Amino acid sequence: MKRPALLIIDMQNDFVREGKPLRVAGSGKVIPKIQAVLAEFRSRSLPVFHILRVHRPDGSDVEIIRQELFRRQPFAVAGTSGAAIIHELAPLEGEYILTKTRMSAFIGTELGLMLGNLGVTNLVVCGIQTPNCIRTTVFDGIAYNYPVVLVDDATGAASEEVHQANIRDMENIGVKIVTAADLAGILDAR
């Protein structure tokens, strides 16, 4: 790959930690896999984006389907520990933090502009959760002409069945599905 960028999506306390109301069941087991993926990008000094859902406390930027939920139980509120990246994946200096208010990391964000600025040629995606923020970002990446690699075991959903059904659909449109262990070889392939 010429110049891949890593997108780590929504690995925030409100979506990962035990006991949080919006916890994604499959989020815990992916942490060590994302750490391995991140280490490969860091060792090659390739661009890393930590992509986070962050909302204003008044909920004015929450999508229509979640406004009622947000009123009852605010989540990923700017400035709270719930909105923070989990400490296991803390960003290093030089890595990009990008906040979003929708599922796709391309909607209402500077992601597309920054990928252009940085000369990125390929996207590697991981995080949570597979049918929503992961899949919308992957499909938008394809729409904007970036070949996408999805790291299967570094991506989690509410259930394994939902995860697998979405992996199949992404594979069907030409997304490359790999494991964290495969990644070094893929990054080094020319």
Added chain:
Amino acid sequence: MKRPALLIIDMQNDFVREGKPLRVAGSGKVIPKIQAVLAEFRSRSLPVFHILRVHRPDGSDVEIIRQELFRRQPFAVAGTSGAAIIHELAPLEGEYILTKTRMSAFIGTELGLMLGNLGVTNLVVCGIQTPNCIRTTVFDGIAYNYPVVLVDDATGAASEEVHQANIRDMENIGVKIVTAADLAGILDAR
């Protein structure tokens, strides 16, 4: 519903007719259901969008994942009968025809602008195929704050299993899943 618009997606000869290389297996059985949905919108003089994939003959507007396929086997080429809407769903005067080059009807099109112009408050979606053009359009509709109704039996995919897995994911984010027979009551609900 205050002012719903109907989006009929990709019901073109190249994707529907027997023997066409890119035919979607589930496209035939949805035709009478889409006719029923269309009749409900027409009888109420509500906005109807016929949304079509249309490509330039040189393929310069084809997404990265399909460029090789398009070179081998061009599809939905502007001006060909393959790109035309199937005759069973021929547009009437006053209905909108909108062409796209990506899966989502919101990417690179005037759809978002026109929905605003027309004062549309809700989207009703049908056509082909469920995991790709349907789902990306539905998720983008939600992202842009339109409550979405998906007409299950007027929407088709390559297999029933893929269709159902995608219906479940859409229902999980708050998309209203209905049948063509339900639609009159839903359109008239205040």
